[in-house]
Amino acid sequence: MVQMARRGRRVMAGAALAVAGTLTLAACSGDTEASEPEGTSSDAPAAEELTPVSVQLQWLTQAQFACYYSALDQGYYEEAGLDVTILPGAVDIVPIDVLTSGGADFAISWVPKVLGAVEQGAAVTNVAQIFERSGTLQVAFADSGITSAADFAGKSIGSWGYGNEWELIAGMQANGVTLDDLAGGSTVQQAFDMNAFIAGDIDAAQAMTYNEYAQVLETINPETGELYTEDDLVVIDWNDEGSAMLQDAIWADADRLASEPAYEEATTAFIKGTIEGCVFAKDDPQAAADIVTAAGSTLGTSHQLWMANEVNKLIFPSTSGVGHINEDQWDATVSMSLETVNPEGATIITTEPPETAYTNDYVDAALEELEAEGVDVFGADYAPIEVTLNEGGE
Incomplete structure (x- = not known):
């Protein structure tokens, strides 16, 4: 677990952390303990009032996940009332399995991968489609x-x-x-x-x-x-x-969404903080890259900045607001999942996914709050920066 003091905000990211009301799962990480932060943001809820939640990433700590690490570092999750733990992924970690086993409250994963799990009985819901484009x-x-x-x-x-x-x-x-x-x-x-x-x-x-x-x-x-x-x-x-499928999405536990009002509130709050992190990374990709590096990524400096810049292109400009699930893109992903045949002669799924497979209820609530606060959730004027790669990504 890494803990950093930055701008007086409490930041946590790491492999495994036991917190009240949240079971987290050990993930592959080389993170080590650092000093405790000196204080918390004056405009964030007191630490004891924060709701602890965890999110399982699909891969190792890198700027692919700059939205989440930036939200953590900049205190957006705290301002939304959350104490967030980020769990890095690895080759042998399946985020949806971690989510459904209770090892995390949210998971980041590609839609076609999860649709197969949903057909096999995984009760999960896509609550925010962070990447609008395929990478x-x-x-x-x-x-x-x-x-x-x-x-x-x-x-x-x-x-x-x-x-x-x-x-x-x-x-x-x-x-x-x-x-x-x-x-x-x-x-x-x-x-x-x-x-x-x-x-x-x-x-x-x-x-x-x-x-x-x-x-x-x-x-x-x-x-x-x-x-x-x-x-x-x-x-x-x-x-x-024309064969792009939806990728990095935030997945939540469908059963908990249906039965736990507090979890529903945490879902909206988590999405809100994440979108703010995305906007931060868009506006300052270098700062976002530095944040991810400080969180434990071992990628080179120019490679990390390249990654932050390219990820921004997958999010911005946003057609309907960052995270909103566009029905035409969802339908296209489902259609290809029903028709695409793998080497064993099987398709990803054989039937249409249930209505609970995705919802815009929580992301739209988060977008409404952010727009009311003056946050640009569309980025219509977004323009990527120019990144010069060095040998070996250094």
């Missing part, structure tokens, strides 16, 4: 002969699996390419890095705009002695291809 790419070298998913036939196509492959498969199917058409008759199991791609073992690799894509751009091209550039690459963006 998933398929990246090839410019001389690969690949310009679209239609060119994947006969090629070695990398994928992480673990439910991260659905947009790729949906995009292939939309272009008339089946898994059998690929070299070897299926995707290649790709590590969570770009090493195999850079080595030439994979013709097109899976990458997130905010992470693995940058890993290539911060690597030396042996032919030039300089860093790879965007001109060296072909990028297939599933937002452009």
